[in-house]
Amino acid sequence: MNTPRTAIVAIAVPAHVSDQELANRLWRVLREACQPPDPPDPAFAFPDPASLEVTVYGCAAADLFNQEGSPSS
Structure with missing residues (x-):
């Protein structure tokens, strides 16, 4: 079973x-990137394109994280 993950870019x-x-x-670029290769490769089992969610926050990365890389308070 896949474990949900969050990637911040x-x-x-x-x-x-x-x-x-x-x-x-x-979202479109990620869905395209998640398409299985042709011919199919059993090792390529992630991520499920249907599970992609994209949310954009209009701020700089420094506004989201402090120097230690943890969320700002």
Whole structure:
């Protein structure tokens, strides 16, 4: 069974691109990247493209984390 995981990615994006537009684009790119290879490879069993969720927070990575890498309070 797969264990849910969260990946945090910080990207510099032009100001005119909305958070929703960026989330939609990342979701499409990730779904494409998760397609199984052809011919199929049994070792490629993750992630399930249907499980992808993308949320964009319009802030810098430094605003999310302190120097130790843990969430800011």
